[in-house]
Amino acid sequence: MRYTKAVIVSLLTIALIWALNRSWGSVPAFAPLLSPFVGFWQNAESVNNADEEITLNGTKAPVTVIFDDLAIPHVFAQNDADAYFAQGYLTARDRLWQMEFQTHAAAGRVSELVGDKALELDRYNRHLGMGFGAEKSLKELMKDSRTREQVESYTAGINAYIKQLSPAHYPLEYKLLGYAPEPWQPIKCAYFLKYMSGVLALGADDLNMSNVLKKYGTVVTSDLFPDYPFREDPIIPAGTKWDFAPVKIPDVPANPFPDTKPLAMNWPEHDPAIGSNNWAVGPQKSATGYPILANDPHLTLSLPSIWYQIQLVTPTMNVYGASMPGSPGVIIGFNKQIAWGVTNVGADVLDFYQIRFKDASRREYWHDNRWKPITRRLEVIKVKGRADVIDTVLYTHHGPIMYEVGQKPFAKNVPVGYAARWIAHEASNDFLTYYLLDRAKNHDDYRKALSYYGAPAQNFVFADVAKDIAISPNGRFPLKWKDQGKFLLDGTNPAHDWQGWIPAAHNPHVKNPPRSFVSSANQSSTDPAYPYYINWQFGSYERGARINQRLTAMQGATPDSLRVLQNDNRNLRAADALPVLLPYMQEKILSGEQTKALAIIKTWRYNNDVAEVAPTIFTEWMRQYMEGVWQDDFPSNDTTTLRYPSFDRTLQLVEKEPTAHWFDNLTTPTQETIGSVLTKSFQSTIDSLTRKHGPIGDSWQWGKHKATRIGHLARLDALSALNVQIGGGAGIVNATTERTGPSWRMVVALGPTPKAYGVYPGGQSGNPGSPYYLNMLETWRTGQLNELLFLQTPQDKNSRLKRKVTLK
């Protein structure tokens, strides 16, 4: 008896310990996570203002790091290598999990961490050639001694941090997901670049456009999907003279469209809210007589914060700005002489080629009247809790074949059986551009830095202390015939290949234009007079036009005038559309609640402020109205996917051809008009909003309806900022939508010493247990900026400087 009891209780104890010490599916190992000795308690941090000396044995000379009250590091190093080593070390200290996770994602390695639920995502990234592109980029950046030293020092700094890290101090996410950090490698920096190209340069409507073309032919297609919008205010001011003689552009081939079969794919998840604003006002417009520059890049807002502020001071540079964890140097920032910022261009740099194989073995494909060999790349995907998955990706000279016939595609806009030609597969040393910008002194240095840049193409805005301002939609642009890649391309015909590049010096650019400001907000790069083709569609015009409106009127500008403009909530789309649309409303048939809603719209001042009800109604109404006009004409189904014409084209139709047959719904026997579509969509909008929010009242307010969410990268609500109350929206200068928005706001006033301001929604630390995880959110939400402390020496005095750390 006593034996039995002893054995049973002992076994029970051991079983309990075993069960608590392992993870169960997505439930983490409970005891190590909850233990105050090694678990999440160890991630709780408090404000620490004590000076510190850290011995790492990785620097050539001691590095002094001054931390300010927002925990932003100001790095003083005696040489460049030490500065990048310190940047790697400090970034890892604050953001290790984030930088590793993002590069794992780009490399198609998420299954390693979370099991086979991420297998399709990993396959997608591998078929996209992320590894193929990263390897080429790495080779290129290792060829240049400057970027080589930069990336190698940064890598060594990250590894110096990982090496002294005990499991109790692993970032929280490692404890939750149950894995350990691995050493950093230079290729991970290249993977990070590919990750950003994936976010910013993967837009492609080629498949849906081909399906539209097949259904309606060229006349209707070019009428409804024009190459230049009805309303536009391009980045390079219309009428700017080009200072170059264009090179020869390839002729449009005799047969520009391959005979495509209708393909099964759903509507592409193109997010028009991912864009950005930047501008610079010239000396004539500023209060001090020196230029002022502003930038706010819009991305899917996430935590840990997308950006990491840092100041780097060495004998060759003194630069301050926003860096990205995983990439050395500063991406958006300023130094004593210049300031710069970026917005996305949205160039057509991803095309799809229909591939004809010789036979089922798929070892050769037809191109230029002969059979050419396919190369195969083996992708080994490690899967947590399962055997490795080996995936063979076929490569043509165009690029990888994304998905073969019969395979199920992961991303909706990728056609099956087509090779992807993508700019991110090209070798380019994009880090060199930022390396040179961090040290640039004038406009010539800026132009030179830009000439090395590949992808993702950006509108680089520039201002300097010599009172020059400039902007350039810049990147490596393939030299194409007009509309090459608007539709799917023929992979057998060499005339359809990319044939060289637009010379870097011919990229659109303008310096000191007569209007005395430059700006961009993802709209068309140029007016139609630009000799080369960059894309047939860009971000919609509203943000850019509103910015230009305000800047045109602005005199005696200060950093605060630009800050106010960054927070501008004017809804230009509503201001354009409502006066045109409202006269068509059939008001007599509206119900009481619907009439009340219409009255709100009619008295609206077109502002997307947080407490307004009208933006809620307008946004949902326009979505339903677009469906009402186009769904019958461009229906997507299981075998064919189409896309709708733009809002701009639709509004133009109302203004110029209000009786167009497109307003009639083909699926009903009655004859619909613009008025009936508008009224019906309005009624259904009010009904669906009432179902969601109850009778019209406070719950309909824009801030509450929009409920902006800044989600943690691992999709954990408890570590996210939910229901952030802020105005703005898609197409608004303050471009804060449900999920996306200004991920960094910066204003820099040039002068004898630059004065700069900035903020992002989050904080310096990626640790949810740190007081610096979300401490900047409220400043961001209320549209304020923090002054960015631009130090000259480690001995500078400022009451906001809190702490000195020496790295040895």
Added chain:
Amino acid sequence: MIELILIAILSLLAQLFLPWWSLAIVAFSICFWRSQRAGGAFLQGFVGVGVVWLGYALLVHTQTDGIFIGRMSELLFKTNTNVLPLLVVTLLSGLVGGLAGLSGFLVKKATAN
């Protein structure tokens, strides 16, 4: 009482260097060595170990502003409270400590002469 204090001190020291389950070895050994009754052994293990986890957790909680503990409560237990994580920490470690202590006592009885 002396068993309880010994378990608390030794399990604290052990966990500074060894995995969390070293607390079970400490409770087992002390109760094997000294405990007189089954109920006493369980209690000594439970309280000796639980007090250390609770105490350390409380220390962390008071040194930081507590927002993080609320977030973790939200994450693990779907409710934002500071009490629940502290309670679960105490009960979980106490249960393992108590069972280990009881095992120690029972094994001694089973193997005695």
